[in-house]
Amino acid sequence: MNEVYEKLKLCLNSVREKTDFRPETALILGSGLGDYADDIQIEQTIDYSEIEGFPVSTVPGHKGRFVFGYVNRVPVVIMQGRVHFYEGYPMSDVVLPTRLMGMLGAGKLILTNAAGGVNVNFNAGDFMLITDHITTGIPSPLIGPNLEELGTRFPDMSEVYSLRLRGIIKKEAAQLGIVLREGVYVQLTGPAYETPAEIRMYRSWGADAVGMSTACEAMAARHMGMEVCGISCITNMAAGMTTKQLDHKEVQETADRVAGQFKKLITAVIGKI
Numbered sequence: 614m615n616e617v618y619e620k621l622k623l624c625l626n627s628v629r630e631k632t633d634f635r636p637e638t639a640l641i642l643g644s645g646l647g648d649y650a651d652d653i654q655i656e657q658t659i660d661y662s663e664i665e666g667f668p669v670s671t672v673p674g675h676k677g678r679f680v681f682g683y684v685n686r687v688p689v690v691i692m693q694g695r696v697h698f699y700e701g702y703p704m705s706d707v708v709l710p711t712r713l714m715g716m717l718g719a720g721k722l723i724l725t726n727a728a729g730g731v732n733v734n735f736n737a738g739d740f741m742l743i744t745d746h747i748t749t750g751i752p753s754p755l756i757g758p759n760l761e762e763l764g765t766r767f768p769d770m771s772e773v774y775s776l777r778l779r780g781i782i783k784k785e786a787a788q789l790g791i792v793l794r795e796g797v798y799v800q801l802t803g804p805a806y807e808t809p810a811e812i813r814m815y816r817s818w819g820a821d822a823v824g825m826s827t828a829c830e831a832m833a834a835r836h837m838g839m840e841v842c843g844i845s846c847i848t849n850m851a852a853g854m855t856t857k858q859l860d861h862k863e864v865q866e867t868a869d870r871v872a873g874q875f876k877k878l879i880t881a882v883i884g885k886i
């Protein structure tokens with residue numbers, strides 16, 4: 614058996630020894646958004662450190678556990694804290710949790726993140742519905758022997774972020790009176806923030822936001838046939854767009870400031886997808 618798949622099966626067995634919960638929807642919480650999982654109807658939590666072979670995140674502000682429970686009576690699994698490529702894990706480990714949630718039964722995936730705004734019309738604190746992504750700046754999570762058990766060697770990526778789910782999210786945001794921008798997310802490796810020249814280049818590519826996560830997870834999820842959507846919290850304007858220097862504190866402060874609205878939107882969306 615393929616090494617990556619073997620590790621996945623090991624993690625799956627390890628989780629299945631602890632719970633037989635079957636989620637329908639998976640949710641990954643980004644920087645500063647992790648509190649959401651504390652407010653749901655929790656059935657069980659499993660710390661990443663309890664799962665054999667599981668990559669454990671090291672970023673401050675990121676808890677490391679799966680929360681199993683219900684949102685609007687929908688069975689969900691939530692990743693409270695994700696694993697980033699810049700932490701030094703191979704891409705196959707970065708997307709392992711996503712694949713694991715799919716293997717646990719989740720057919721739908723909601724991705725969230727903190728991102729830098731590249732579109733000049735955006736403001737810090739905005740939400741952006743991800744319409745598409747650019748992953749040129751990172752290695753593909755699908756490199757290596759194909760995991761035939763999960764999906765095809767050359768998967769289509771022409772609609773990574775489901776039009777159906779995007780329609781539901783837009784409708785729910787409008788009903789809640791939440792302004793929702795739309796745009797293209799560029800994933801970069803980090804951990805340094807970008808330079809102003811890089812941001813100008815990404816804008817010319819068609820980027821609306823930049824970040825250090827999400828697109829690789831979306832790719833892995835699409836490879837295995839999950840229905841995917843993503844929402845970015847624009848926590849800051851990207852490098853060179855203001856006179857301010859960028860720091861992780863600002864990212865967390867903005868995410869905290871809009872967390873209430875974010876929670877409302879996610880809860881409404883989970884009930885409708």
Ligand code: HPA
Pocket residue numbers: 727728729730806807823824825848849850851852859864
């Ligand atoms: N760049 C990259 N990642 C980020 C940013 C940014 O400006 N803000 C939050 N995550």
